[in-house]
Amino acid sequence: MDVDDDMPPELVETGQGGDEGDEPVEKPVKVPITIVTGYLGAGKTTLLNYILTAQHGKKIAVIMNEFGDSLDIEKSLTVNKGDEQVEEWLEVGNGCICCSVKDTGVNAIESLMEKKGAFDYILLETTGLADPGNLAPLFWVDDGLGSTIYLDGIVTLVDAKNILRSLDDPAGKVEGHDDHGHGPLMTTAHVQISHADVVVINKSDLVDAAQLDQVKARIQAINGLAKLHITTQSAVPDLEGFLLDLHAYDQVDKLDTAGKGHSHLDPTISTVAIDVPLLEPGQLAKVDGWLRAVLWESEVPGVDTKEDEAVEVHRSKARLAFTNGDIKMVQGVREVFEVFDAPNGSAGEGGSSRSGKIVLIGRQLREAELQRSFLATIQA
Ligand SMILES: Nc1nc2c(ncn2[C@@H]2O[C@H](COP(=O)(O)OP(=O)(O)OP(=O)(O)O)[C@@H](O)[C@H]2O)c(=O)[nH]1
Numbered sequence: 591m592d593v594d595d596d597m598p599p600e601l602v603e604t605g606q607g608g609d610e611g612d613e614p615v616e617k618p619v620k621v622p623i624t625i626v627t628g629y630l631g632a633g634k635t636t637l638l639n640y641i642l643t644a645q646h647g648k649k650i651a652v653i654m655n656e657f658g659d660s661l662d663i664e665k666s667l668t669v670n671k672g673d674e675q676v677e678e679w680l681e682v683g684n685g686c687i688c689c690s691v692k693d694t695g696v697n698a699i700e701s702l703m704e705k706k707g708a709f710d711y712i713l714l715e716t717t718g719l720a721d722p723g724n725l726a727p728l729f730w731v732d733d734g735l736g737s738t739i740y741l742d743g744i745v746t747l748v749d750a751k752n753i754l755r756s757l758d759d760p761a762g763k764v765e766g767h768d769d770h771g772h773g774p775l776m777t778t779a780h781v782q783i784s785h786a787d788v789v790v791i792n793k794s795d796l797v798d799a800a801q802l803d804q805v806k807a808r809i810q811a812i813n814g815l816a817k818l819h820i821t822t823q824s825a826v827p828d829l830e831g832f833l834l835d836l837h838a839y840d841q842v843d844k845l846d847t848a849g850k851g852h853s854h855l856d857p858t859i860s861t862v863a864i865d866v867p868l869l870e871p872g873q874l875a876k877v878d879g880w881l882r883a884v885l886w887e888s889e890v891p892g893v894d895t896k897e898d899e900a901v902e903v904h905r906s907k908a909r910l911a912f913t914n915g916d917i918k919m920v921q922g923v924r925e926v927f928e929v930f931d932a933p934n935g936s937a938g939e940g941g942s943s944r945s946g947k948i949v950l951i952g953r954q955l956r957e958a959e960l961q962r963s964f965l966a967t968i969q970a
């Protein structure tokens with residue numbers, strides 16, 4: 591089909607669960623977005639440059655908060671005119687569209703959707719200090735944007751040589767998280783890893799095998815759900831299934847290995863897994879109530895938690911199996927969570943359909959206490 595450049599296809603109408611007549615109705619395009627995060631200098635721009643020049647046959651819109659020095663096209667962009675925020679869209683040879691904006695927020699994406707349209711994918715590089723937990727829900731639940739794009743996943747790059755230091759460096763402390771001045775240090779590196787669906791351990795050329803193992807173990811202790819990949823120069827071997835098309839928010843897998851043999855290697859953030867017995871349909875409301883207490887109120891029902899022991903959940907995923915055969919899934923970022931029916935075919939993925947699991951990533955997560963509290967709540 592020939593698409594006129596000036597006439598982007600209509601992307602706005604979603605008509606969720608619309609009629610499925612015999613006529614081949616053109617499905618509204620929902621464009622996936624991947625958030626690329628990572629501490630200062632980890633290799634985010636290197637990764638996006640790599641994607642912009644790689645042969646992948648996809649039209650990818652890349653939104654960088656700032657172009658790197660190495661990029662020639664930088665010259666043709668005017669990024670900052672005084673205080674004014676200027677957006678410039680540029681087509682690159684292989685079909686990529688590039689954008690440089692000071693504000694990596696929703697505005698950039700909205701104007702992208704207005705001006706362009708004919709692309710398959712959006713990659714958004716955040717600043718090195720960004721907390722993806724603040725960004726993700728914007729793309730996930732915002733009604734306006736939610737109708738045209740969906741969050742496919744969060745990819746976090748870490749610098750193999752510096753990540754352990756960053757995780758222990760008081761200078762990297764995240765502000766705004768209410769730890770009452772107590773508790774182990776939580777850095778930007780922590781929150782970037784805890785929210786990730788994929789962690790790319792970059793700059794592997796700068797460490798030896800033993801150091802790399804240490805880095806891997808520490809990251810897995812923080813986030814037992816994320817896929818790990820090791821690279822140099824951010825050269826990912828394969829885009830699909832690695833950075834793109836992760837479907838991290840509409841599928842729930844890997845739950846059965848998450849949090850197993852948790853190591854306490856990181857004092858601040860951990861991954862815990864709670865076993866969920868086969869549920870009666872009527873127990874869903876109780877599960878929902880328990881999740882609200884934990885995610886919204888930072889409380890563990892039935893446990894008298896001291897103020898400085900309040901839980902803080904960054905990511906939540908669950909698979910719930912019901913006696914009537916239903917399988918439901920839970921996806922959450924911070925206090926935002928959603929319960930939905932398992933997509934066809936993925937119901938039993940990663941485990942038996944006779945039981946379920948809730949996996950939480952965050953601070954002050956005491957697994958045995960959470961397990962007891964959960965069972966008491968659903969049996970009450
Ligand atoms: N030795 C080594 N250097 C790398 C590797 N990947 C990237 N670099 C270099 O690390 C530096 C930082 O890379 P960037 O891609 O700009 O990192 P970034 O995460 O975008 O950095 P900020 O935007 O400043 O947060 C650059 O000089 C890269 O050339 C790698 O695998 N090994």
Ligand SMILES: [Zn+2]
Binds near residue numbers: 634635636656658
């Ligand atoms: Zn960069």
